[in-house]
Amino acid sequence: MAKVLMKGNEAMALAAIKGGCDAFFGYPITPQNELPEYLSYHMQEHGKIFVQAESEVAAINMVYGAAGAGARVLTSSSSPGIALKQEGISYMAGSELPAVIINVMRGGPGLGSIQPSQADYNQVTRGGGNGDYHLLAYAPESIQEAVDIIKDAFRVADKYRNPVMVAIDGLIGQMMEPVDLDKPIDLDLQSKPWAADGHGAKRGKNNKILSLFLDTKDLETHNLKLKVKYDQMVSEEQRYELVQTDDAELVIVAYGSMARIARSAIAMARQKGYRVGMLRPITLWPYPVQGFEALASNVTHLLTAEMSLGQMHQDVLIANEGQRQTHWFGRTGGVVPSADELFDVIENIILKGGVA
Amino acid sequence: MSTKVVYEPTKGLTDSPLSYCPGCTHGIIHKLVGEVLEEQNLIGESIGVASVGCSVMSYEFFNCDMQQAPHGRAPAVATGIKRVKPNHTVFTYQGDGDLASIGMAEVIHAAHRSENITIIFVNNAIYGMTGGQMAPTTLIGQKTTTSPRGRSLDQGMPLRIVEMLATIPGATYLERVSVHDPKHIIKAKKAIHKAFEVQTNKQGFSLIEFISTCPIGWGMTPNDSLEWAKNTMIPYYPLGVYKDTREEREPWIKE
Ligand SMILES: Cc1ncc(C[n+]2csc(CCOP(=O)(O)OP(=O)(O)O)c2C)c(N)n1
Numbered sequence: 038m039a040k041v042l043m044k045g046n047e048a049m050a051l052a053a054i055k056g057g058c059d060a061f062f063g064y065p066i067t068p069q070n071e072l073p074e075y076l077s078y079h080m081q082e083h084g085k086i087f088v089q090a091e092s093e094v095a096a097i098n099m100v101y102g103a104a105g106a107g108a109r110v111l112t113s114s115s116s117p118g119i120a121l122k123q124e125g126i127s128y129m130a131g132s133e134l135p136a137v138i139i140n141v142m143r144g145g146p147g148l149g150s151i152q153p154s155q156a157d158y159n160q161v162t163r164g165g166g167n168g169d170y171h172l173l174a175y176a177p178e179s180i181q182e183a184v185d186i187i188k189d190a191f192r193v194a195d196k197y198r199n200p201v202m203v204a205i206d207g208l209i210g211q212m213m214e215p216v217d218l219d220k221p222i223d224l225d226l227q228s229k230p231w232a233a234d235g236h237g238a239k240r241g242k243n244n245k246i247l248s249l250f251l252d253t254k255d256l257e258t259h260n261l262k263l264k265v266k267y268d269q270m271v272s273e274e275q276r277y278e279l280v281q282t283d284d285a286e287l288v289i290v291a292y293g294s295m296a297r298i299a300r301s302a303i304a305m306a307r308q309k310g311y312r313v314g315m316l317r318p319i320t321l322w323p324y325p326v327q328g329f330e331a332l333a334s335n336v337t338h339l340l341t342a343e344m345s346l347g348q349m350h351q352d353v354l355i356a357n358e359g360q361r362q363t364h365w366f367g368r369t370g371g372v373v374p375s376a377d378e379l380f381d382v383i384e385n386i387i388l389k390g391g392v393a
Numbered sequence: 394m395s396t397k398v399v400y401e402p403t404k405g406l407t408d409s410p411l412s413y414c415p416g417c418t419h420g421i422i423h424k425l426v427g428e429v430l431e432e433q434n435l436i437g438e439s440i441g442v443a444s445v446g447c448s449v450m451s452y453e454f455f456n457c458d459m460q461q462a463p464h465g466r467a468p469a470v471a472t473g474i475k476r477v478k479p480n481h482t483v484f485t486y487q488g489d490g491d492l493a494s495i496g497m498a499e500v501i502h503a504a505h506r507s508e509n510i511t512i513i514f515v516n517n518a519i520y521g522m523t524g525g526q527m528a529p530t531t532l533i534g535q536k537t538t539t540s541p542r543g544r545s546l547d548q549g550m551p552l553r554i555v556e557m558l559a560t561i562p563g564a565t566y567l568e569r570v571s572v573h574d575p576k577h578i579i580k581a582k583k584a585i586h587k588a589f590e591v592q593t594n595k596q597g598f599s600l601i602e603f604i605s606t607c608p609i610g611w612g613m614t615p616n617d618s619l620e621w622a623k624n625t626m627i628p629y630y631p632l633g634v635y636k637d638t639r640e641e642r643e644p645w646i647k648e
Pocket residue numbers: 445446447448464487488489490491492515517519520521522523528607
């Protein structure tokens with residue numbers, strides 16, 4: 038199929054339409070504005086809904102309402118806006134509603150910067166909302182991968198009746214790449230007999246969307262039911278890529294834009310004869326522990342590389358279970374490291390650390 | 394001997410017993426809304442939005458599809474529902490802490506966009522559910538658990554919601570009613586009828602504010618509460634139609 042040159046944010050918007058998105062609700066924030074701007078024009082062409090809400094709080098609650106009525110719904114934002122959406126996200130997880138949330142991450146904390154960052158790792162993987170819940174969270178490294186994930190994300194959200202987050206850093210949102218949006222997908226549109234869609238008469242019973250369980254036993258039962266879904270995600274939805282790990286002694290663990298930088302640094306290292314590879318998480322939650330298990334015994338060193346201060350490193354330590362020597366490299370505040378910089382870190386470990 | 398049915402509960406409400414305190418007028422308002430849903434034949438196609446407050450369990454009481462909204466967010470939730478289900482009736486049921494405090498932005502902007510929804514707004518001048526704290530609608534001098542000496546001016550003058558919303562071009566129909574006696578109950582029901590008609594005619598945003606009692610929060614008997622609503626609340630919150638632009642309004646264009 039023909040590839041077209043598109044800006045990341047616009048390509049993701051079009052991918053959502055292709056994924057069967059019925060409605061978008063959002064509030065402006067840099068660096069994701071091109072996404073709602075694109076949808077404000079194109080949703081109408083497809084007979085779909087676009088609403089610019091008064092705030093991220095309102096936007097996510099519109100998502101909650103529309104998802105409760107059975108629609109495929111999207112919102113997008115960036116870090117401080119995602120912080121505001123946490124209430125609605127928790128309600129959606131609690132009420133078992135599907136939706137897709139795109140987070141084009143920027144520097145923080147607070148107003149931070151509008152430059153690319155991965156500092157929302159904890160927010161994405163641990164959730165800022167209250168209660169025992171999880172989001173299925175993807176972190177693509179290219180526009181093509183983002184598009185493929187978003188096209189399929191509505192199906193995944195429907196399957197689990199749970200919100201799905203796609204976390205990308207501002208770099209991917211802002212850059213242009215050739216992308217193929219026409220790869221066929223299975224929309225898998227199923228009826229939603231649980232939806233509160235105003236068909237009580239036809240159905241012969243009322244549907245209720247809620248997350249209130251006043252009896253503690255009922256709430257525990259409900260939460261355990263949610264846990265079954267989360268356990269299923271952990272066993273079935275982990276995604277990762279192994280890059281040149283077969284003979285590697287040192288494996289970089291990096292995702293998103295950082296993984297692109299790692300690819301260049303690996304090429305430089307390989308030229309010098311250093312046996313370096315990469316484990317690239319594609320899902321941040323569930324964290325791809327299976328990728329660590331798949332590494333052979335020749336891998337003796339792990340190097341976490343992230344555009345945040347050790348947030349993902351915590352998960353690397355958990356996945357590693359003390360088996361390999363671990364190292365960490367990161368930049369923060371919207372600073373994007375160069376491949377040279379990462380290469381120096383690699384070389385330093387190798388020269389000092391007994392990697393042959 | 395033939396029997397004559399003198400009273401039948403409305404089909405607009407379920408059989409679940411209401412959870413409100415004795416003498417609380419939330420129950421009357423529920424009944425009126427239920428009757429209007431039934432009389433306008435809307436029960437089987439409506440979607441109600443319950444809010445956070447004493448009426449949180451209204452999803453058990455209204456006999457239609459229901460969604461429970463986070464505190465204050467009901468107008469946004471209703472917006473989301475209505476946009477994807479434009480031919481179904483969508484209403485919210487909200488207290489004054491919910492709507493006039495934490496949810497102020499959501500109600501103003503739903504009115505501003507003239508969302509084709511109906512809001513049932515219950516003003517009892519207090520936070521009932523959390524134990525009787527001060528609300529934006531609490532009257533000057535009124536004692537609550539967080540204004541123990543009586544609300545003073547430095548805690549703000551009580552907010553008049555329908556008056557404020559009346560300044561918003563998108564608001565189509567706004568009326569304040571009371572349910573403290575049978576005469577006013579009849580009037581209140583007429584107002585609810587109008588509000589749902591506005592929605593059915595796709596004429597945009599409608600909201601009915603109810604002066605309601607909270608005997609528990611106010612620390613009064615049910616009878617004294619009705620008197621207080623009549624003699625103390627209504628003078629500050631005058632009843633009446635505050636906005637009616639039905640004549641001017643083209644059917645809602647957003648579908
Ligand atoms: C985000 C959030 N903040 C606070 C609360 C606690 N809360 C529950 S009900 C309520 C006040 C409700 O008062 P009102 O809307 O006046 O309704 P009433 O109970 O008087 O009918 C509050 C503050 C909550 N549930 N969620």
